[in-house]
Structure formats: structure tokens, C-alpha cells
Amino acid sequence: MYSRRLNNLCCTIINNKKYLHTSTKLNKREHPLWRTIRILGEDLQFKKRLSPVTSEDxxxxxxxxxxxxxxxxxxxxxxxxxxxxxxxxxxxxxxxxxxxxxxxxxxxxxxSTAISMGCLKQQFTLPENVQMACYGAEFLRQLKKNFGMEANVNFNPAGCLLLASDEGAQQLIDNSQFQREYGAINMILSPEQLTKRFPYLDVSDVAVGSLGLEREGWFNAWDxxxxxxxxxxxxxxxxxxxxxxxxxxxxxxxxxxxxxxxxxxxxxxxxxxxxxxxxxxxxxxxxxxxxxxxxxxxxxxxxxxxxxxxxxxxxxxxIEKRKRFVYSFNCEDHPPSINSPMIEDYTGINFRREGLGGSFIVGAAPHPDFTPPSESEEDKLKFFNDMVLPCLSRRVPSFKDVKLTGSWSGDYDYNNFxxxxxxxxxxxxxxxxxxxxxxxxxxxxxxxxxxxxxxxxxxxxxxxxxxxxxxxxxxxxxxxxxxxxxx
Ligand SMILES: Cc1cc2nc3c(=O)[nH]c(=O)nc-3n(C[C@H](O)[C@H](O)[C@H](O)COP(=O)(O)OP(=O)(O)OC[C@H]3O[C@@H](n4cnc5c(N)ncnc54)[C@H](O)[C@@H]3O)c2cc1C
Missing domain, CATH: 3.50.50.60 (FAD/NAD(P)-binding domain)
Structure with a gap:
């Protein structure tokens, strides 16, 4: 190995290969090659600092x-x-x-995930479903630990209220007892108690309600x-x-x-x-x-x-595709209060607040025995007016004159067994x-x-x-x- 000077550059020769480098002792004027590399290098570093590589990149x-x-x-x-x-x-x-x-x-x-209503509840009768839902809530509680401090899926723990007719009343009461044995926390409410807690509901056709008190609500599924x-x-x-x-x-x-x-x-x-x-x-x-x-x-x-x-x-x-329709609407006249839970009605609709104002969303699946409406705007509107709005305004009279602000529909993974x-x-x-x-x-x-x-x-x-x-x-x-x- 030996070195010799070429203008301001040193050339070191190792095993007959040439390696160019600047001589720190002898270099008074910077060689153009090193100058270019230095400037280019700084430029690249600068760009990298401006736009850090994201996970998506x-x-x-x-x-x-x-x-x-x-x-x-x-x-x-x-x-x-x-x-x-x-x-x-x-x-x-x-x-x-x-x-x-x-x-x-x-x-x-x-x-399905992108259009989901993001409801979380423990009110099931299969122990596995109750346990999985309880863990879902626990996972949301640990969200920042798992995904970082900025993580937020806007979990709204306002609870979930199931309403039963005379026919389903005993079942709802039995279910509630069973769910509590598996760690769910909920309470059974009579029509009088329902009216006292949720005065905006018309419960004249409701026999009993079951309200999830903890770990129930909704979050942003897409997030x-x-x-x-x-x-x-x-x-x-x-x-x-x-x-x-x-x-x-x-x-x-x-x-x-x-x-x-x-x-x-x-x-x-x-x-x-x-x-x-x-x-x-x-x-x-x-x-x-x-x-x-x-x-x-x-x-x-x-x-x-x-x-x-x-x-x-x-x-x-x-597994088959099952259609589900979701509508968003505004209620300006006496909307349900800010603490209103997700409500699952025995008529087949479920609705909840969307944000803090008078905005709501309602979900409905057409009965499996009927051909679902097409996803054209006209058919979706017809389904809303004929099937959804009557149930909605029956349950919450102030929803009678709601203003529809949007709708979407999609399939979910229904297990027909x-x-x-x-x-x-x-x-x-x-x-x-x-x-x-x-x-x-x-x-x-x-x-x-x-x-x-x-x-x-x-x-x-x-x-x-x-x-x-x-x-x-x-x-x-x-x-x-x-x-x-x-x-
Ligand atoms: C309107 C609506 C409301 C809902 N509300 C709720 C709710 O409130 N609470 C709740 O818990 N659940 C709700 N659900 C159900 C829930 O959204 C679904 O069960 C869940 O999102 C299913 O997730 P997934 O990952 O299995 O399926 P998906 O989210 O459908 O994802 C499946 C993915 O597989 C990909 N894929 C398919 N075939 C192939 C292939 N051959 N090669 C490569 N990729 C493929 C697709 O592109 C898709 O991205 C709702 C569903 C709908 C439609």
C-alpha cells in the first residue's frame, strides 16, 4: 500500500486499486468533486428532514x-x-x-370495515361473543399504549340500549343475567324507567330495555x-x-x-x-x-x-354477502340528548348520534326474505322512506321531519349457518x-x-x-x- 498526492487529492493505492480522498493536511482549496459530493449530500439530508418516511411510504x-x-x-x-x-x-x-x-x-x-357503524356491545348470549366484546373494550382502553400517544379512534362510551317487544321481553331479561355472569355490566329498565332516562323515546310498544352501562358505545372503525x-x-x-x-x-x-x-x-x-x-x-x-x-x-x-x-x-x-344500509340525518327540533346511547330496536333498525350536534346515523338490513333494494340513490331513498323512517319516527317522534344528509351501503360477511x-x-x-x-x-x-x-x-x-x-x-x-x- 502506498499514497501519492494528485493536486489537492490523495490517491491511496491498495492491492493495485486506487482510492481517492482529500488530504486534510494539504487541502487548502477544496477539490470540485468533493465539493459536489458535500453539497449534494447536504441537500439530500435536508430533503429527508423535510419529509420523513411515513409508514405508508x-x-x-x-x-x-x-x-x-x-x-x-x-x-x-x-x-x-x-x-x-x-x-x-x-x-x-x-x-x-x-x-x-x-x-x-x-x-x-x-x-365492510370502511363502512361499519363501529358499535361495541357485550349484549350477546354466546360466552365467546361476550368475552370478545369485553376484550375489544379493553383493547380500546390500551389504544395509546399499543399504537402511540396520537392514536385515537374516538370511542364514545355512551352505552347501548336494546329494546324488546312483549314477545322478546323474557329473553332480554334472561340474556342480561347471563351476560353479567360473563363480566358485562348492564341493567334492565321498565318502560317507565326508560321514559324517565330517555324522555325523547316513545316506548308505548316496548316491554323492556337492557342498557349496557360500561364498555359499550361506538368508535371509528376506519381509524x-x-x-x-x-x-x-x-x-x-x-x-x-x-x-x-x-x-x-x-x-x-x-x-x-x-x-x-x-x-x-x-x-x-x-x-x-x-x-x-x-x-x-x-x-x-x-x-x-x-x-x-x-x-x-x-x-x-x-x-x-x-x-x-x-x-x-x-x-x-x-359466508354470504348481506346488504346493509346506513343513512345520516339531522334533527334540528328537540334532538335526543348528548348522552343518548346506541339504540337497537326490535324492529330491526339501530341508530346513534354522530358527533355532538343534532347529527345521527341509522343502520338497517333489509329482511333476508326480500330482495334488497339496489344501491341506486332512488332505491336507497325509497327504502329509507318506506322501511326505515317509519320505525325511526315511531321510536323518536322528533325524528319525524329529519333531514337526510347522506347514505351509504355495503355488504357484510354474514355466516348463514x-x-x-x-x-x-x-x-x-x-x-x-x-x-x-x-x-x-x-x-x-x-x-x-x-x-x-x-x-x-x-x-x-x-x-x-x-x-x-x-x-x-x-x-x-x-x-x-x-x-x-x-x-
Ligand atoms: C354497514 C355496516 C355496519 C356494520 N356495523 C358494525 C358494528 O356496528 N359493529 C361491528 O362490530 N361490526 C359491524 N359491521 C360488520 C363489520 O364491519 C365486519 O364484520 C368487519 O368489518 C369484517 O372485517 P373483515 O376484515 O373480515 O372484512 P373486510 O373489511 O370486508 O375486509 C376483507 C378484505 O379482503 C379483501 N379481499 C377479498 N378477496 C380477496 C382476494 N381474493 N385477494 C385479496 N384480497 C381480498 C378485500 O379487498 C377486503 O379489503 C358492519 C358492517 C356493515 C357493512
């Missing part, structure tokens, strides 16, 4: 690198898929497990999805704008599965995806795949043969899990479901809330897990 950056393999592929990046990604990354110490979340629509325009997604990305999960279009199968004579004839198991550890603007498909190898595709989960199941192949695979995922979520492994595949079909409870259950799936995969079984009864097996043995609704 980070996602975009890492999404450009196509993942050929992953430990866990999650199909669907809505509230459920993103909560699973968050929990797996949190539990696996950030870098331990490679998680890829596939979503065909990064704008989330058609997903919750954003926090799950952002944190998962920060912890290293990769979100890929891609549609799952197929699986690649392999005969695996070496694998024995309960209920499957020896040497006939056809497994998969590779998913085929279609990226936007690419005509060819690509594939990702995985150790585990989780189907969390909301109301499209049955279609994704078909790709894996679920519901269309013989034997154990002949049992379909019973028993109306409850499906969580856990598919009994045929050794490496495929399901987290879907939560019907009208998916947002409040998302934190608990994400945690439960992460426990199944990383700990080998449920550690906190036991969701074994919500597995796919109940369809095979024909054992519905109904939640008794009040009429």
Missing part, C-alpha cells in the same frame, strides 16, 4: 419487492386480517416471522383499521396490493390427516396472486395461510377447494386457518380475533379466550352456535 417501498415466500400469508387486509398481522408481528418479536398481507383493493372501497395496518407495517409486515386467484397443490403421501384416507392428502403451501397491471400471475410460498377475506371468503375458500372438492372439502364456508364468526384451522389442511364470517360483529371482535389467531399459530392453542367452539368443525358435525337475538 415504507409499505409502498417494501411492496415493490415481491415476496417469493413468507411464513404467514393473510388473504384480506381489513380489520380482521390487519389485526392478525399486528398480533403475529407483536407476539413474534417484530422480525421473527415474515408476514405478508394480500389485499386486492388498497383503497378499501368495497370492504382502527388504519392503526392496525400502520403498526403491522412498522413491525415489518408487508402489505401487497394483489388478488389471491389460486393455490398450487401437491400430492403429499407422507402427510396423514385425521379423516383423510391414507396417502391421498393434497396439500398446498403456495398461493397464486395477480398484481394490478400485470398480465402474468406470480406465486408466494407459505408455511401458513389465513383466509380473512370478509364477505369474499367463500370465494377464496373455493380456490383452495373448500366447498367444491369431495370428502371433508365438500363442506362449504357458509349461525350468524357467528369462524376462527381456527381448516380441518383438512394442516396449514390453513380461517378468520371470517363475523356478521355484524366483526369490528368489535377484531382485536380478540387477531390475538386468538396469533395464539393458535405461535403458541399452538388459544391462551386467553377459548374460541374452539367457533371452529369450522361445527359445520361438519352440524352444531350451530346461535346467539339468541331479541325480538
Amino acid at each position: 415504507y409499505a409502498l417501498a417494501i411492496s415493490r419487492e415481491f415476496p417469493r415466500h413468507a411464513d404467514i400469508v393473510i388473504v384480506g387486509g381489513g380489520a380482521i386480517g390487519s389485526s392478525i398481522a399486528y398480533w403475529i408481528k407483536t407476539k413474534s418479536n417484530f422480525d421473527g416471522v415474515k408476514v405478508v398481507v394480500l389485499d386486492k383493493d388498497p383503497t378499501y372501497t368495497k370492504c 382502527m383499521l388504519k392503526y392496525f395496518r400502520r403498526k403491522s407495517i412498522e413491525l415489518g409486515a408487508q402489505y401487497l396490493n394483489a388478488e389471491a386467484v389460486d393455490f398450487i397443490f401437491e400430492e403429499r403421501e407422507d402427510i396423514l390427516v385425521d379423516g383423510v384416507q391414507e396417502a391421498t392428502y393434497r396439500g398446498t403451501n403456495e398461493i397464486v396472486v395477480k398484481l394490478p397491471q400485470e398480465s402474468e400471475t406470480r406465486s408466494i410460498k407459505f408455511a401458513f395461510c389465513i383466509i380473512a377475506a370478509g364477505h369474499e371468503s367463500t370465494n377464496v375458500g373455493h380456490l383452495a377447494g373448500i366447498g367444491i372438492q369431495p370428502g371433508m372439502l365438500s363442506v362449504p364456508l357458509p 349461525d350468524g357467528n364468526g369462524i376462527v381456527g384451522p381448516h380441518p383438512y389442511f394442516i396449514n390453513m386457518y380461517l378468520a371470517t364470517g363475523f356478521s355484524d360483529k366483526g369490528i368489535q371482535q377484531a382485536p380478540a380475533v387477531g390475538r386468538a389467531v396469533s395464539e393458535m399459530i405461535l403458541d399452538g392453542g388459544f391462551k386467553t379466550i377459548d374460541l374452539t367452539r367457533l371452529s369450522f368443525n361445527r359445520f361438519i358435525v352440524d352444531k350451530p352456535m346461535f346467539d339468541v337475538r331479541v325480538t
Whole structure:
């Protein structure tokens, strides 16, 4: 190795290679090359300080690198898929497990999460549902600890009031007692007590009400999805704008599965995806795949043969799209007071305040036996005037002349077997899990479901809330897990 001076630069030669650098001792006038690098370097640093890399930029950056393999592929990046990604990354110490979340629509325009009313209540009759809702509230309480001090999903703990007719009264009373045994805090109110507490309600046709006193209310579902997604990305999960279009199968004579004839198991550890603007498909190898595709989960199941192949695979995922309509309106004349809870009426509508003024939203699902109206503005308005407004103004007379300010509609992931979520492994595949079909409870259950799936995969079984009864097996043995609704 030796050095020699070239004008203001020093040239050091090591193993016959030249390395240029400035000589600190001899450099009086800066060489133009170093000057350019110095100025350019400062400029780049300056720009970086002005626009720090956000999680979304980070996602975009890492999404450009196509993942050929992953430990866990999650199909669907809505509230459920993103909560699973968050929990797996949190539990696996950030870098331990490679998680890829596939979503065909990064704008989330058609997903249920983006249009959800964000209601959180414990008033169910299936212990699993009560426990998951209790945990949902606990998770919201810990929101800042989990997502950072700026995190806020505007949880409004105003409670939830269920109203029953004569027919459903005893059921509501029994339900309330049952829920309290599982940690819910609620009270039964007679029509007189209801009128005293909520004078704006007409309860002449109501036999009894059940009011959730703690951990019930509503929050912004879209914000919750954003926090799950952002944190998962920060912890290293990769979100890929891609549609799952197929699986690649392999005969695996070496694998024995309960209920499957020896040497006939056809497994998969590779998913085929279609990226936007690419005509060819690509594939990702995985150790585990989780189907969390909301109301499209049955279609994704078909790709894996679920519901269309013989034997154990002949049992379909019973998830169908169910339409739900939401309307926003203003009530200027004597609106319900600021502490009004979310009200679930036995007539099938539910409504709540939206903000602190006289704005409200009301949700309604058309009866399953009727063809739902189309999503045209005209049909939506007709449905509101014919079906929703009569129930609304019957319950709150001051809603008679409300001013409609907007409406939206969309599908949710209705489980037509028993109306409850499906969580856990598919009994045929050794490496495929399901987290879907939560019907009208998916947002409040998302934190608990994400945690439960992460426990199944990383700990080998449920550690906190036991969701074994919500597995796919109940369809095979024909054992519905109904939640008794009040009429
Ligand atoms: C109007 C309305 C009001 C509601 N109100 C409430 C409420 O008050 N409280 C409550 O708890 N729940 C409520 N729900 C239900 C709740 O919103 C859903 O249960 C929940 O959002 C489901 O979340 P998800 O992640 O499973 O599905 P989604 O949010 O639908 O996400 C699924 C994702 O999968 C993606 N996907 C689908 N197929 C593929 C594929 N082949 N490849 C890649 N990606 C794919 C989709 O693009 C989508 O982004 C409501 C639903 C609606 C529609």
C-alpha cells in the first residue's frame, strides 16, 4: 500500500486499486468533486428532514419487492386480517416471522370495515361473543399504549340500549343475567324507567330495555383499521396490493390427516396472486395461510377447494354477502340528548348520534326474505322512506321531519349457518386457518380475533379466550352456535 498526492487529492493505492480522498493536511482549496459530493449530500439530508418516511411510504417501498415466500400469508387486509398481522408481528418479536398481507383493493372501497357503524356491545348470549366484546373494550382502553400517544379512534362510551317487544321481553331479561355472569355490566329498565332516562323515546310498544352501562358505545372503525395496518407495517409486515386467484397443490403421501384416507392428502403451501397491471400471475410460498377475506371468503375458500372438492372439502364456508344500509340525518327540533346511547330496536333498525350536534346515523338490513333494494340513490331513498323512517319516527317522534344528509351501503360477511364468526384451522389442511364470517360483529371482535389467531399459530392453542367452539368443525358435525337475538 502506498499514497501519492494528485493536486489537492490523495490517491491511496491498495492491492493495485486506487482510492481517492482529500488530504486534510494539504487541502487548502477544496477539490470540485468533493465539493459536489458535500453539497449534494447536504441537500439530500435536508430533503429527508423535510419529509420523513411515513409508514405508508415504507409499505409502498417494501411492496415493490415481491415476496417469493413468507411464513404467514393473510388473504384480506381489513380489520380482521390487519389485526392478525399486528398480533403475529407483536407476539413474534417484530422480525421473527415474515408476514405478508394480500389485499386486492388498497383503497378499501368495497370492504365492510370502511363502512361499519363501529358499535361495541357485550349484549350477546354466546360466552365467546361476550368475552370478545369485553376484550375489544379493553383493547380500546390500551389504544395509546399499543399504537402511540396520537392514536385515537374516538370511542364514545355512551352505552347501548336494546329494546324488546312483549314477545322478546323474557329473553332480554334472561340474556342480561347471563351476560353479567360473563363480566358485562348492564341493567334492565321498565318502560317507565326508560321514559324517565330517555324522555325523547316513545316506548308505548316496548316491554323492556337492557342498557349496557360500561364498555359499550361506538368508535371509528376506519381509524382502527388504519392503526392496525400502520403498526403491522412498522413491525415489518408487508402489505401487497394483489388478488389471491389460486393455490398450487401437491400430492403429499407422507402427510396423514385425521379423516383423510391414507396417502391421498393434497396439500398446498403456495398461493397464486395477480398484481394490478400485470398480465402474468406470480406465486408466494407459505408455511401458513389465513383466509380473512370478509364477505369474499367463500370465494377464496373455493380456490383452495373448500366447498367444491369431495370428502371433508365438500363442506362449504357458509359466508354470504348481506346488504346493509346506513343513512345520516339531522334533527334540528328537540334532538335526543348528548348522552343518548346506541339504540337497537326490535324492529330491526339501530341508530346513534354522530358527533355532538343534532347529527345521527341509522343502520338497517333489509329482511333476508326480500330482495334488497339496489344501491341506486332512488332505491336507497325509497327504502329509507318506506322501511326505515317509519320505525325511526315511531321510536323518536322528533325524528319525524329529519333531514337526510347522506347514505351509504355495503355488504357484510354474514355466516348463514349461525350468524357467528369462524376462527381456527381448516380441518383438512394442516396449514390453513380461517378468520371470517363475523356478521355484524366483526369490528368489535377484531382485536380478540387477531390475538386468538396469533395464539393458535405461535403458541399452538388459544391462551386467553377459548374460541374452539367457533371452529369450522361445527359445520361438519352440524352444531350451530346461535346467539339468541331479541325480538
Ligand atoms: C354497514 C355496516 C355496519 C356494520 N356495523 C358494525 C358494528 O356496528 N359493529 C361491528 O362490530 N361490526 C359491524 N359491521 C360488520 C363489520 O364491519 C365486519 O364484520 C368487519 O368489518 C369484517 O372485517 P373483515 O376484515 O373480515 O372484512 P373486510 O373489511 O370486508 O375486509 C376483507 C378484505 O379482503 C379483501 N379481499 C377479498 N378477496 C380477496 C382476494 N381474493 N385477494 C385479496 N384480497 C381480498 C378485500 O379487498 C377486503 O379489503 C358492519 C358492517 C356493515 C357493512
